[in-house]
Amino acid sequence: GFFMVNVSSPIELLHAQAEGEKEPKNRWLLALGGLLCLGAGYGLALWVQNPMDAFVLFFLAVILVIVGTYLLFSAGSIALLNMLQKNRRFYYQTSHFISVSGMKYRMKANAASLANICILSTMVLVALSTTICLMMGMDQSVETAYPRETTLSIYSQDGNYLQDFDQALAQSGVQATDVMAYTLFDIPGTVSGDTVSNLGEYGKPDMRLFEFIPVGQYNNAEGTDYTLEPGQVLINPGSDSWGSSLTIGDRTWSVAGTVDGFPPSGLGINMMGNPMLVVLPDEADIAWLQTLVPEEQRNVTNIFAFNSPDPDRDAGILKDAFEQITGARPFGDTRQNFALSLQSMYGSFLFVGIFVSILFVMASVLIMYYKQISEGFEDQKRFDIMTRVGLDNRQIRKTIHFQVLAVFFLPLAMAGIHVAFAFPMISKMLALLGMGDITLFMITCLIVFAIFAILYVIVYGLTSRTYYQLVKGMSEETEE
Structure with missing residues (x-):
């Protein structure tokens, strides 16, 4: 409007309305x-x-x-x-x-x-x-992140803390029920067809989070009885589809089937979204996968979840007992605190x-x-x-x-x-x-x-x- 006033004469402005609107x-x-x-x-x-x-x-x-x-x-x-x-x-x-x-x-x-x-x-x-x-x-x-009232976790490079959790539970006297314990190796990778590459490299196109667990620990956590032959895997592809094989490095596994559920880690919110679960035949397969990534990324998450009469008190007692045994203190929380x-x-x-x-x-x-x-x-x-x-x-x-x-x-x-x-x-x-x-x-x-x-x-x-x-x-x- 300011520009039109400057380029127009007063007569044009006075008679503008009478000129009619231009198409x-x-x-x-x-x-x-x-x-x-x-x-x-x-x-x-x-x-x-x-x-x-x-x-x-x-x-x-x-x-x-x-x-x-x-x-x-x-x-x-x-x-x-x-x-x-x-x-x-x-x-x-x-x-x-x-x-x-x-x-x-x-x-x-x-x-x-x-x-x-x-x-x-x-x-x-x-x-x-x-x-x-x-x-x-x-x-x-909340239910997805914390399937039990209390979930404690700790990282390690050898994944051997599950026995320490059992010892800490016995030493603390906590009355734990519905115990769920397993180790989980999760790492990002680049997807191309049925092949996963660039393990541990963030920011790549077609990147997804892959979570690996041995079949024995999966059965203990889920109450199932799956068996796998060498060279076979079970998968839960999340919201996406997957083919009949899985190739990582120089190894190729055949997909023997899919699993419906997977106990989440209880570590809060997964910032990468839509992870893919891979159930492997043996813990040696996870050890081999760790060799494909830098040493600082070879951490395995040890997860110990359970129900108890007083979750807040029992979680603190179990953390103290675990720290006395191993010198490391696990992190985690209760379902109620996470909900808050x-x-x-x-x-x-x-x-x-x-x-x-x-x-x-x-x-x-x-x-x-x-x-x-x-x-x-x-x-x-x-x-x-x-x-x-x-x-x-x-x-x-x-x-x-x-x-x-x-x-x-x-x-x-x-x-x-x-x-x-x-x-x-x-x-x-x-x-x-x-x-x-x-x-x-x-x-x-x-x-x-x-x-x-x-x-x-x-x-x-x-x-x-x-x-x-x-x-x-x-x-x-x-x-x-």
Whole structure:
């Protein structure tokens, strides 16, 4: 506006309103740029498989989608309407002729505001869906991380601490039940087909976390009776699929089958998400795997989980006894303490999500309200012109009602599409926070979208009253 005042003469400014509004032109480069930005953002959301990569690339995808949304609303909508106008069979019909012509000018004036509403609505949907899902799935996350009331762990390079745990349990006098003890060797690797390489190297493409356990310890932990021949493995591929073989280094194992469950380590949240379990025939196989990685990465996690009458007291007593025997103190916690820490973290996320959503909803409501007022003043003149050229009030109201509905509900539909494409990436990011239930997240997204859509309709209905009062007042003056 400041630039236009400087380049225009006072006479031009005084008579600008009488000159009429210029027809919006096609800006194909901007429309194409919007499609490319939106496609790139959607592509990132669908392409990323590793949760850590999803967390890093999420903000890039957000920026691309925001830029694409603004360009499509400002240039893409005009290009689409001009294409419809050139279609003679479609355009030269009574309802289409007036609606398409009017929509071109509405989109020209409202593109930025509608894009703002779309982006704010998307942020509300994402913020509420993720934070509510975390709170609703907290109990499941706690149960997954702590299958027993108490879980203690310690690292070693030889994995021989399980007997020390048994000795400490006998010495401490803790009445432990449902004891679950095993060793776990976990290490990241790069996946290419059925081959795993680059063990221990972080930040590589197609990186996954692999967890290796001997079949005997798996049977003791899970109460199963699997047997494996040399050269065979059992796997739990997580949410992905796997082939009939597994190759690491110069060894290839045949996949004898899959296992349904695996006792988690109880070490909290797995920051790499979607690990793959590999059950090996013998502990010697794990020792061989350790030789493939640097010495500082050859640690094996010894895990000792159990139930007891007083978890907090018994955990401390067992830690002291273990430290007296080995000189090393295990780390770990109880299920209740872990639940409290998750409740604190997820509760903070929920507060921030609700607070930010309220701000975004307020901004959207203000934009929608003032756009309705500006639309009402503009449509006063359009209503008068349509009346003078012979259109009846019923047809005029129908046309304007269709245009207003299409303009103001287009951001809601676009926000729903944004969330749908972002769903895979956000679900992988939630895995980093211990929430791996995709079904729960999907249900939460649908419920939040439905509630937000109802609120959107209510706000639209309230703000549209002002619009129709302005247009109705002008129509009554015209009839007089």
